[in-house]
Amino acid sequence: MSNPNNSVKGYKNINNMIISPCISICKTDPSTGYCYGCGRNNDEKKLWKLEETTDEWKQNNLESIRKRLTGWQLDSFNESYEHKINNGISLFKKNLKNE
Template sequence: MIVSPCISICKTDPSTGYCYGCGRSNEEKRIWKLEETTEEWKNNNLEIIRKRLSGWQLDSFNESYDHKINNGISLFKKNLKNE
């Protein structure tokens, strides 16, 4: 199972329409939740997301997403729990 790229920083950039945290559009977020969405689509979407993001935003996404995959929680949520 492919883990959702949501890293719990859910705010849409008004100029691009993409989430600041995960780089997805609202439509892509909706598709991720559908039961019939294939693993192939999700893998392709992850590639698209990584091409959309750059610099610190891409670095932050990769770090938090890897942490979420390995620990079941994004770094953002982990840090909230530790406060």
């Protein structure tokens, strides 16, 4: 079931912001420097939190993330990120609550 406040993928009407790609699987691959969950490096994670970071940068970063991730990792990210956008919580956190 979709959140009625969600009109454009990655945006919510209530505050018109792009939702962070963090899906609560925060572990960095030591060889690439990218997070196994969201595919971002530490600098990108920091930039997402800055008030002056533009929506354009965030949208471009989401595109870069999806190009970085492949196979099951990309599928898992897309499924959890979509769930987070529509429900306000990543699938990982949802599953933790249900345990």
